[in-house]
Amino acid sequence: MEVGVAMEPPEVREVETASVACDGGGGALGHPKVYLNMGDKRQVDCPYCGRRFVLKAGAKASAAH
Numbered sequence: 001m002e003v004g005v006a007m008e009p010p011e012v013r014e015v016e017t018a019s020v021a022c023d024g025g026g027g028a029l030g031h032p033k034v035y036l037n038m039g040d041k042r043q044v045d046c047p048y049c050g051r052r053f054v055l056k057a058g059a060k061a062s063a064a065h
């Protein structure tokens, strides 16, 4: 089975805060930096590059202390 080179599997990144910024990794493959907020879902997909950000286990979704 051949897979088109343009269809890379989405990358999953674990982060410690519900607010993340994504620029596609920078360089030629990047995109304008966007800020994403997970809200209460603990994960969010970047609409530009499809990268998925997942809140690390144990991390708080909010900044409450």
Ligand SMILES: [Zn+2]
Pocket: 022, 023, 024, 025, 031, 046, 047, 048, 049, 050, 051
């Ligand atoms: Zn992105």
